[in-house]
Amino acid sequence: MKKLKLLAAFLAAPMLIFAQQSETWDLQRCVQxxxxxxxxxxxxxxxxxxxxxxLKQAKANQIPTLSFNTQGGYNFGRSVDPTTNQFTTNRVLFQSYGIQTGVTLFNFFRVQNDIKAKKIQGEASASDIERAKSDVTLNVAAAYLQYLLAKEQVNIAKGQIELTTNQLDLTKKQVEAGALPELNAAQLASQLATDSSTYITNVTTMEQNKLQLLALLNLSADAPFEVSLPDVDKIPLEPISELQPDALYKHAVQTQYQQRVDSLKILSAKYAAKSARAALYPTLSAFGSVGSNYASSFMTQTGSFPYMDTIGTININGKDYYSTAQGQIPVYGKASYGKQIFDINLSQAVGISLNIPIFNNRQSRTAWEQAKLNVTNLQLQQAQNNQTLQQDIYTAYTNAKSGIEKFNANTKGASYAQYAYHLAELRYENGMLSASDYLVAQNNLYTAKINQSAARYEYIFRLKVLEFYKFNQIHL
Structure with a gap:
């Protein structure tokens, strides 16, 4: 059973590969x-x-800071006893701990304005993603239509070769029968060579357009790829009367992603300038700390013994002590690690600090002035982008209008060229027209079809560009 499954999978693999290779791409799939x-x-x-x-970091600046530090070591030679701050020559094993915290109480809204600036910048970046997507959509649509046009021209060139080949075969038969001179067949053979060269040129152009489209899709140049050919006559198109440039520009300024990005960047920069200005003013902060340390040399009083009533010495635990008066003599011993850390050497501190900037090599003021100039620069960039948008819309409208007129003219020209070729074909077949005149009519028809096809795809794309400024998307 297992072998049968493996055999079935092996036999099905080529079919799956063929299905993947034969799968076509429409514009929506390309764009997505x-x-x-x-x-x-x-x-x-x-x-x-x-x-x-x-933005997350800017918000975190509101949270109090908290840090912990510790260090340990071994002192020998002349050093400072960490518990007494006295110089000593004894060898000391030491350990210290510290916890510090701090929080900004007021700094003239520097942190708050910085958060607002970063938040709006994040919104601008999110809109910039949509802006990038819209640019890719427009570029893919342009490349897709160029590829369709190239395929259409290849098909027309292929049809031209078939037409010339059929006519050459017919002419050869007539030449053999003595009805036509051999010159006619030679002229048609030359035309067939020209048509073949044109076909090769069109195929090369189609492959170049295909590579351009694959690059936009981030597909490998050798990836199986074939586009679906839509019915051009059924592509929905907005009437150009509904795409007037003045109304389209007013709408696009409010809806295009680039314009939204520009507005958000300016607002973000204004808050950033307020944040930079706050650095010129004092900052009020609160702080607190807890610390402790341990030293192997630390001695603490563990008890006392009475002095002698008279002047003299007394031996206590093997050591001689000198007494000058009556009283108690303290007895010292080493404190334990826990006793030193959690009791004897434990210290705490809380307080408020005020930092007043007086002079820091003009760094804060320069940063503020740079922030203000950045706002001005972004405003100028916005004005330039709006101007470019207006020029693009008016140019697209002019191109679309002329494209429609050009397509109508080429359609009429193709119709007349088709009729002229039909008449020339009849006359040529009846021996009433020379081969050169017949080829002129045939070339005129080919040129008219190419011009009609190019004009069709051009005006469709121009209208789709105008629709893009209205709807922020393109559909075929």
């Missing part, structure tokens, strides 16, 4: 794949995530 895999879109997404981390 590009949005998922295009490098520019991915870079915009990474930048948005970086800005999200920056």
């Amino acid at each position: 794949y590009a949005l998922d895999n295009n490098i520019s879109v991915k870079q915009s997404d990474v930048q948005a995530r970086l800005d999200a981390l920056t």
